[in-house]
Amino acid sequence: MKRLRHYGMIAATALALVSFEADACIRFIYETGTGTYVVGRSMDWMQDPGTDLWAFPQGMKRDGGVGEGSISWTSKHGSVIASFYSVATVEGMNDAGLVANTLYLTETDYGDAKASGKPLISVGAWTQYVLDNFATVAEAVDALSKEPFAIVAPTLPNGSAAGGHLSLADSTGDSAIFEYLGGKLVIHHDPKYTVMTNSPTFDKQLALSAYWQEIGGMNFLPGTIKSADRFVRTNWALNAAPKEKDERLAIATAFSLIRAVSVPLGIADKEAPNIASTIWRSISDIGNKRYYFESSYSPTIFWVDIDKLKLSEGAKPMKLDLSSRPIIAGEASDKFVEAEPFKFLSN
Known part of the structure; x- marks a missing residue:
């Protein structure tokens, strides 16, 4: 009983480190x-954002x-x-193996x-913009740190504020997180940044990670569906998971990790409306340049081999319609x- 009370106090202390309400998407590397890298991600949202997949070729003329x-x-x-409400690119992988979420x-x-x-x-x-222009995390960090543009964030089609932070990963295992806080760009760049969730800001996520590493997941892990708790569980599970050499087992392991922190359909918190169900999951296999997609509304997984898509200059944009x-x-x-x-989100 003393031990249970001890861990209960620890959990309360950890939760007191942050105060927030947010949907609980997860991204991990x-x-x-075999020394290759796989990026897993869940899309958790209060409604189906009408995601479709798109193949965009080189040589496309773009603007903001x-x-x-x-x-x-x-x-x-x-x-x-992957699109979001047909007004935004919410994630993807390019032909150089750069993954953005x-x-x-x-x-x-x-x-x-x-x-x-x-x-x-x-x-x-x-x-x-990042997927179109950069091949590696380091290249993107160097260019974006110069702040070549300012971001305009109109309201999303469902009425929610359009605020997000961007994570990047590449074939070397490098990682970077980009956040705009108080109007200032903050960049966290290090291969050790393997897990990211929604709120809190990434500096507080790092503090949570350091705190829970001292406790050890075999003793106690926080169990709610809030972002901080799922961040802690993902960190622990990622470090505990075996590094599989077999390609199928590696992908299966990545899917098991993202499913373990997913939220069932129909789950919502009236007091925290941004805590929501997992709508879909994706796995980006950087080594094989293969993008896996699993919808919570479907019993199957499918994937796309980037090398089989027509992405050379002069090719036409192509869509995989998932609306039905x-x-x-x-x-x-x-x-x-x-x-x-x-067309990208505009006023």
Whole structure:
């Protein structure tokens, strides 16, 4: 009984480190037994955001999507991406193996974009800009640290504020987290940053991680569906998971990790409306350049081999429409069809 009371006090102390309400997406980087890396992610949201998959080729003419003053660029890399409400790229992997995942962050403050004097970019285009332009985490950190644009964040189609932080990973296992807090860009760059969730801000997530490492997951782990608790459980499970050499076992391990911290459909907290069900899960196999997708509304997993997509310059954008919640299994690159790209979130 004394031990239980002790761990109960520890849990209460840990939860007191942060105070927040947020949906609880998770992103992690898993190292396989062959030294390659796999990125796992869950999308947790209060409703189905109508995600489709897209194949965007090299050579696409792009702009920030917010009208006059928008930044413009031409994509250097092709990518497979997941859309969000058909107004944003929320994650993806490019042909160089760079993986980008954007997760909601309540504390986000991009500042006054129009007063910055910089070229503008919609928050919906932020992730795509990175996938289009960079091959490695280090390259992206170097370029984005110079703040070449200011982010405009209109309200999302469901009425929620469009605030998020961006995580990157590449074939070397490098990792970076980008957050805008109080109008300032904060970058955390280190391969050891293998887990990220929504709130709290990443510096507080690191404090949580250090605290719980002293306790040990075999003794006690926090168990709610809030972001901080799921962050702690993911950290522990990721460190405990074996580094599988067999490709199938490595992917199965990554899926087991993300499922272990997923929230069942229909689960919600009326007092904290952003705590929500897991709508879908993805696994980005950087070594094999293969993107796996699992919808909570479907009993199957499918994947896309990037090398089988038409991503060279001159190819047309292509879409895998998931609006009807189709049951797809196996490799699905042949199911993409030509389509006009969605427009990034704007006022």
